[in-house]
Amino acid sequence: MPHRPRKPTMRDVSRLAGVSTMTVSRVFADPATVQADTRARVLAAVEQLGYVPDRVAGSLSSRRTHFIAAILPTLTNVNFADTAHALTEILRPADYQLLIGYSMYHMDEEERLIRAMLPRRPDAVVVASTVHTKAASQLLARSGVPVVEIWDTPAQPLDHAVGFSNYEIGRAAAHHLLALGHRRIGALGPGRDGEARDYRGEDRMKGFAAALREAGVADDLVLHHGEVPVSFEQGRQALVALLARAPDVEAVFAVSDITAWGALMECHRRAIRVPGDLSLMGFGDFDIGRQSVPALTTMGVDARAIGRRTGELLMRLLRGPSNPAAASERVDVGFRLIARETTAPARRRGRRSPPRA
Amino acid sequence: MPHRPRKPTMRDVSRLAGVSTMTVSRVFADPATVQADTRARVLAAVEQLGYVPDRVAGSLSSRRTHFIAAILPTLTNVNFADTAHALTEILRPADYQLLIGYSMYHMDEEERLIRAMLPRRPDAVVVASTVHTKAASQLLARSGVPVVEIWDTPAQPLDHAVGFSNYEIGRAAAHHLLALGHRRIGALGPGRDGEARDYRGEDRMKGFAAALREAGVADDLVLHHGEVPVSFEQGRQALVALLARAPDVEAVFAVSDITAWGALMECHRRAIRVPGDLSLMGFGDFDIGRQSVPALTTMGVDARAIGRRTGELLMRLLRGPSNPAAASERVDVGFRLIARETTAPARRRGRRSPPRA
DNA sequence: CTGAAAGCGCTTACAG
DNA sequence: CTGAAAGCGCTTACAG
Numbered sequence: 001m002p003h004r005p006r007k008p009t010m011r012d013v014s015r016l017a018g019v020s021t022m023t024v025s026r027v028f029a030d031p032a033t034v035q036a037d038t039r040a041r042v043l044a045a046v047e048q049l050g051y052v053p054d055r056v057a058g059s060l061s062s063r064r065t066h067f068i069a070a071i072l073p074t075l076t077n078v079n080f081a082d083t084a085h086a087l088t089e090i091l092r093p094a095d096y097q098l099l100i101g102y103s104m105y106h107m108d109e110e111e112r113l114i115r116a117m118l119p120r121r122p123d124a125v126v127v128a129s130t131v132h133t134k135a136a137s138q139l140l141a142r143s144g145v146p147v148v149e150i151w152d153t154p155a156q157p158l159d160h161a162v163g164f165s166n167y168e169i170g171r172a173a174a175h176h177l178l179a180l181g182h183r184r185i186g187a188l189g190p191g192r193d194g195e196a197r198d199y200r201g202e203d204r205m206k207g208f209a210a211a212l213r214e215a216g217v218a219d220d221l222v223l224h225h226g227e228v229p230v231s232f233e234q235g236r237q238a239l240v241a242l243l244a245r246a247p248d249v250e251a252v253f254a255v256s257d258i259t260a261w262g263a264l265m266e267c268h269r270r271a272i273r274v275p276g277d278l279s280l281m282g283f284g285d286f287d288i289g290r291q292s293v294p295a296l297t298t299m300g301v302d303a304r305a306i307g308r309r310t311g312e313l314l315m316r317l318l319r320g321p322s323n324p325a326a327a328s329e330r331v332d333v334g335f336r337l338i339a340r341e342t343t344a345p346a347r348r349r350g351r352r353s354p355p356r357a
Numbered sequence: 358m359p360h361r362p363r364k365p366t367m368r369d370v371s372r373l374a375g376v377s378t379m380t381v382s383r384v385f386a387d388p389a390t391v392q393a394d395t396r397a398r399v400l401a402a403v404e405q406l407g408y409v410p411d412r413v414a415g416s417l418s419s420r421r422t423h424f425i426a427a428i429l430p431t432l433t434n435v436n437f438a439d440t441a442h443a444l445t446e447i448l449r450p451a452d453y454q455l456l457i458g459y460s461m462y463h464m465d466e467e468e469r470l471i472r473a474m475l476p477r478r479p480d481a482v483v484v485a486s487t488v489h490t491k492a493a494s495q496l497l498a499r500s501g502v503p504v505v506e507i508w509d510t511p512a513q514p515l516d517h518a519v520g521f522s523n524y525e526i527g528r529a530a531a532h533h534l535l536a537l538g539h540r541r542i543g544a545l546g547p548g549r550d551g552e553a554r555d556y557r558g559e560d561r562m563k564g565f566a567a568a569l570r571e572a573g574v575a576d577d578l579v580l581h582h583g584e585v586p587v588s589f590e591q592g593r594q595a596l597v598a599l600l601a602r603a604p605d606v607e608a609v610f611a612v613s614d615i616t617a618w619g620a621l622m623e624c625h626r627r628a629i630r631v632p633g634d635l636s637l638m639g640f641g642d643f644d645i646g647r648q649s650v651p652a653l654t655t656m657g658v659d660a661r662a663i664g665r666r667t668g669e670l671l672m673r674l675l676r677g678p679s680n681p682a683a684a685s686e687r688v689d690v691g692f693r694l695i696a697r698e699t700t701a702p703a704r705r706r707g708r709r710s711p712p713r714a
Numbered sequence: 715c716t717g718a719a720a721g722c723g724c725t726t727a728c729a730g
Numbered sequence: 731c732t733g734a735a736a737g738c739g740c741t742t743a744c745a746g
Contacts, residue, residue, distance in 0.1 A: 057723035
């Protein structure tokens with residue numbers, strides 16, 4: 001039976017190179033502080049032994065893991081995946097590693113993830129939600145590391161925040177449809193019955209409904225349908241439900257481009273012309289909406305920017321010797337209406353000319 | 358200035374509970390071995406101090422991190438995200454945490470990720486590729502932990518493998534189009550010019566071309582276009598290129614449903630009827646293909662099953678005291694043709710009746 | 715069922 | 731520029 005050699009340690013390298021372990025450690029941590037020929041000897045020994053440093057031990061010693069815990073609702077959503085991607089790219093040069101967890105839009109699952117991750121001693125926590133269980137909030141507050149809530153701008157952030165106002169996005173969506181002259185307006189919102197809740201999506205619906213009311217338009221067609229997370233199929237079904245309730249609906253805002261696209265497919269199947277018979281808009285500026293025929297009008301947010309800005313904030317907070325409870329930062333990356341092919345002026349009002357006053 | 362208390366350690370808990378640290382350790386690791394009242398005292402102390410165990414220290418001691426390194430081409434692809442999701446679900450009960458990295462289909466980046474992750478001392482490595490740099494292969498072989506290559510069935514696996522034959526999928530796709538009576542057949546394959554390479558996609562193209570040739574059909578329309586990873590837009594452009602070269606093409610196999618759907622949108626824009634004028638099929642059974650109008654014919658693979666089977670294999674390998682270089686396992690999860698609405702019999706041959714002999 | 719001792723493999727904090 | 735000592739916070743491996 002072949003002898004499985006013990007993994008070489010820093011001690012082995014130091015002996016082979018004829019130096020102390022501290023010198024080996026410095027070759028990895030801060031090569032410039034080691035004399036060139038000593039460094040060369042150490043690196044030769046590293047090479048010869050196939051030495052791979054043990055960062056578990058390193059982390060215990062230095063009390064820095066270079067882990068960032070990241071809790072997302074799901075990765076099966078390109079937008080969150082994009083945020084994770086962008087965050088990873090900012091963290092890479094500084095050699096931080098993401099610890100990714102999926103809450104599936106369950107607060108209890110989020111708490112479970114936090115309990116599972118904090119013992120890993122992440123140097124910071126990023127969480128894509130602003131509604132947490134009481135215990136989760138407490139755990140994060142007492143963790144002693146920076147916490148960044150993303151994908152919204154909470155009124156009362158736990159610590160830092162990077163996102164945008166979902167409520168204002170809903171309002172802006174309503175203003176777009178109102179400006180086109182529509183008056184019989186509906187919305188396809190996330191279900192609110194299950195344990196999984198999309199609070200950000202609900203906020204968009206609240207803003208949307210509020211703007212309708214402010215304009216004197218009924219908000220009775222703001223529906224909450226299906227289960228979270230959204231899917232194409234649920235978007236389709238939500239539209240079916242809306243049409244059953246209001247066959248005369250003129251314009252629809254969907255909680256997500258996923259929902260909107262599913263609804264668009266149902267329109268195709270029923271030969272409902274979009275935007276001729278029905279204006280349709282979504283949220284998130286997903287690639288599918290850009291490419292679909294017709295191309296989807298949407299409330300665009302920059303998922304990658306959220307990841308990037310979060311990464312930059314983190315690098316700022318974690319740089320330096322130790323973070324002396326830095327002041328809470330809040331970054332609003334904004335949003336924008338992206339008018340494409342699925343929304344058009346109300347027909348009875350004529351093309352491109354909303355009623356005057 | 359408020360005094361920031363030191364994080365409580367197991368030592369603090371043990372003193373407060375009047376026991377040794379070993380007893381505290383056991384309360385977490387194997388509660389049944391601790392007498393009920395002692396356990397209660399310990400848990401009360403844990404609660405009172407807000408003690409959070411330090412798994413960094415635990416990992417160093419036990420030489421088990423309960424990390425699984427997972428290197429995927431990208432997370433911005435629902436299929437890989439689904440695999441990661443399913444893998445996470447299997448690992449969760451055993452309290453394993455995924456260390457996710459993205460190679461962006463670059464072998465060099467994969468090697469860099471491996472170098473960055475091995476010092477974290479993962480208990481196993483999962484890698485969604487079967488082509489590696491020489492150094493990467495060596496690092497994995499010498500890592501001393503199980504390695505699982507997924508999303509293909511390599512002829513020479515490094516260690517274990519869970520996937521399917523991309524080559525055979527290509528063959529099966531060709532057989533489908535041939536059986537429908539098509540003879541002028543093309544394919545939209547991944548670009549092969551950049552540093553990023555989709556070797557699995559290339560294997561599907563190879564199998565596809567081989568099956569065409571075996572049937573006496575020309576394979577000159579098997580195109581490799583654009584950059585990896587695929588996108589809707591590139592699928593669209595690839596179809597444009599194919600049509601420019603062969604306006605008479607009757608049927609097309611795309612390397613991915615993403616590509617196929619982008620091509621389908623171009624057909625919509627050009628009023629090319631699918632499948633009336635052109636049969637179109639993809640790979641991967643993405644949700645978008647299921648819901649699109651018309652629904653996309655595809656070569657279906659079960660991304661979640663790959664994650665699940667990988668997780669189960671890992672749990673088997675990692676269970677027990679130490680893994681004595683277990684025999685290499687290979688799992689083939691298979692694939693299946695999912696004929697939907699975008700493929701139809703060649704028109705000149707009549708409907709549903711391929712030529713006899 | 716419980717505990718004292720040793721050690722996991724590094725880095726910190728000095729010292730020279 | 732380099733090193734000896736101490737320690738990070740746990741678990742292993744005994745021992746009773």
